[in-house]
Amino acid sequence: MSNVVTRFAPSPTGHLHIGGARTAIFNWLLARHFGGRFVLRIEDTDTERSKQEYTDSILASMKWLGLDWDGDLIYQSERFDIYNSYIDRLLESGHAYWCECPPDEVEKMREEARAKGLKPRYNGRCRSRDLGPGDGRVVRLKAPAEGRIVFDDLVKGTVAFDVAELDDMVLRRSDGAPTYNLAVVVDDATMGVTHVLRGDDHLSNTPKQILLYQALGFDLPRFGHVPMILGPDRKKLSKRHGAKAVIEYEQYGLLPQALVNYLVRLGWSHGDQEIFALEELVEKFGTENLNSSAAGFDPDKLEWLNGHYLRETSPEELARLVLPFVAAEGFDVDASRLAQLVPLFRERANNLVELARVMRFMLVPAAEVEYDAAAVAKALTEEGRRHVAGVREALAALGTFDREGCEKAIHDYVEGNGLKFKQVAPAVRVAVVGAMGGPGLPDMMALLGRDDVLARLDRAVAL
C-alpha cells in the first residue's frame, strides 16, 4: 500500500460539472496509479446552499464515471466540533483573534482600499484589541505582518506570494460555523492527504492555507493547480458553449469512458496518444504532463470520441446500454433483439439517444413505418414502385431469407431487367425503412425477416 492519498471535495451546491469531474478523475487516477487511497469528502459548510439532492446527484455521477472512493463518505457538516477545536488552539497560541467588525463595516474598509487603488480587504482593526468571545463576533487568522510564501506547485512550478497581500481571513463565522479554508486544511491534514489536485481558482487560497498548516504544525501536502476549462472562445465556460452537467451527459447517451477519456486529454497528455482505456490511464497517468494553460471545451471532439467508444463496445453490452433509451422512445424490445441490431446501426450514431432513434424503423410493425416525404417523392415514383413490386416477387420466391439471399434476389431482378443496382435500390430502401439513409439494404432485410419485408414492400407499392 502506497502512502499517496488524494481526495475530491465537491460542494453540494449544484450538479457535478465537467470541471469538477476532471479534477475528480485526475485525483482518482493519481491515487490508483500509485496504489494509494482516494477520499471523497462533501464540503457542505455552507449550510444554506448545500442540498441533499445535489449530494445525491454528485454521488450518482461519480459512480457513473466509475470513480470509486475508499472508506466512508465524509461530510464536513458533521465535523464542526473538530474544526472548532483547532480554531481554539489557534486562539490559544496567538495565531487567531476575535473580531467584532460586522460585514457591512468590513465592506466599507474594502471600499476605502479600492478608492486608494489598493487591494480591497479587512484592515485589521480588531487585531490588537484582545477581544474575547461574544455575540456577533468572528475569529480571524492573525496573519504574519511580512514575509513570502513560496511553494513548488505540481502543475505551475514555483509560485510565490507576498504575505502583505493577505488579510486576516475569517476562520469561524459569527454563527459558530468554520469557514472553507480552515476546514479544508484540518481535513486534508487529519486525513493524511498527500496530494491536492484542484482547480487553479484556488491558487490564491493556497498561501492562506499554508499559513494555517504552519500555525497548526501540520505537514504540507503537494499542491497541484490545474487550469479552469474555458469555452472554445477562451471565455469562462457556460451553457452557451454546450457544456453540461455530468448527469446531463449521461442522459444524452454518452458513455462514461468517452467522457473520462476526453476530460483527461483536456490538460494532460501522453505523447500524441488520444484513445486510452481506463486501465491504461491508471498505468500511465502522472502529474508530469499536466498542462498549466487553460483549455477550451470542444463538444465536437467529445462527440467523436463517444462515437469511437460506441463502435468499440460489444453488441451485447451496447444493447444493454441502449435499452432504456429505446424504451424511452416507446418501444418494448428485448436486449437480445437489440444485440442483433446495434452492430449495424452504431455506425450511424454518436450517442445512445441517436442510436435509439436511428433504429426506430426496425422496431415498428410494417403498417406503422413512417415515410420521409422527400424520400418518397424522390424514390417511390411510378417507376420506383414497379421496381419494388418486382423485387418483392423475387424475395417471396427465396428459399432461405438471409442477407446473401436478399442481395441475390435484388441482383437477379436488376440483371433480369437490364438495370443497375443504383436504379432499383433507392426505391426498395425507402419502401423497407421509409427513408434514404441507413445500413446496407440486404442486412436490414435479413434482420426484419421475410413477412415483415414483404408487408413493407406491399404497403409501398400501394402508396
Next chain:
RNA sequence: UGGGAGGUCGUCUAACGGUAGGACGGCGGACUCUGGAUCCGCUGGUGGAGGUUCGAGUCCUCCCCUCCCAGCCA
C-alpha cells in the same frame, strides 16, 4: 485597482535551445444502393516588438490579450 496564473493550426495537444508534428473540426477523393462508418489527401499555427545565441515556440525585456483570487461562498 492590487495580487496570482497563462498565451503553438478554429479546438485539444506534441516538439533535448537544433526538421513545428498528431488528434478533432473544415474541404476534397475512394468505397459499384444510401452513408453520420472506414481509408486516403488537402487546409491550417508559435499574440506583437526588441534582445541573447551559429541557431529561439523554447532564454531575457517591454507591450497586448485571456483566466483566477481579493464573501462571515466554496
